[in-house]
Amino acid sequence: MRLRREQVVATALRLLSDVGLDALTMRRLGQELNVQAATLYWHIKNKEELLDAMAEAMLAGCAAGVPEELSGMERAADVAERLRGxxxxxxxxxxxxAGTYVAHDNTLRVSDTLVGALRDGGLSPRSAAWGCWSIVYYVIGFTLEEQALMVRPGTDPEKADPARFRETVERGAYPHLAAALPHLVSTDHEARFRYGLQLLLKGLKAELEGTPRAEAPTSATRAGDKRRASRRSR
Known part of the structure; x- marks a missing residue:
């Protein structure tokens, strides 16, 4: 059967689940597909292109079915939740x-839906664009840390051990960390994620509410403007 690019990407994602990103190499992928390097490189030029294709595949359907009855900011939160998922x-x-800049349909659809939701929430194109980036960066950063805490076979269990962190803080001179310790070691990732996301959205709302609205010029204002323009032209 002829090898297809979609098959290469699907196999790479399956291999990723088995061995993790560090062990995912083009050579390992070729062995998994039982093909020579020349055959593999015909479909994927290098690992950077492979990661781009994997990132694009991971987002398939991510922006589909976002409820239209939600407000703009609520839809933005929904897209962020879907991206994290x-x-x-x-x-x-x-x-x-992280670090991929994919310009294909799945990825662009997520960004377009998020920017559209923020614009529907009343934000200007610039605020919607930069707000979109801020939300995406937050999702990536949070999920990076979340996945780093997952203990998998072959990894050091002490790396993500909250008891070790607790012990280090309590026996050191970190009074503020000690006071906030129960919250710092909380494993309620859902609540922590939504807290940070709502802070971002509230900040965007505050920017919107703090923007002075341009008042429609009255007839008297327009007449005054014409008189001033006439004097400047003399």
Whole structure:
């Protein structure tokens, strides 16, 4: 059967779940597909292109079916939740997605839906664009840390051990960390994610509410403007 690019990407995602990003190499992928390097490189030029293709595949359907009855800001939150879920669905998904700049339909659809939601929420094109980037960066960063805390076979269990962190803080001179310790080691990732996301959205709302609205000029104002323009032209 002739090898297809879609088959290469699907196999790479499956291999990612088995071995993780660090062990995912083009050579390992070729062995998994039982093809020579020349055959593999015909479809994927290098690992950078492979990661781009994997990132694009991970977001398939991510922006589909966002409820239209939600407000703009609520839809933005929904898209952010969906993006996090798409990255969490794959081992090291956030690491794969981070640093890629994919200009294909799945990725562009997520960005377009998010920008559209923010614009529907009343934001200007610039605020919607930069707000979109801020939300995406937050999702990637949060999910990177979230996946880094997952203990998998072959990894050091102490790396993500909250008890070790707690012990270090309590016996050191970190009074503020000690006071906030129960919240710092909280494993309620859902609540923590939504807290940070709402802070971002509230900040965008505050920017919107703090923007002075341009008042429609009255007839008297227009007449005054004409008189001033006439004097300047003399």
């Amino acid at each position: 798409a990255l969490l669905a794959h081992r090291d998904g956030a690491r794969v997605f």
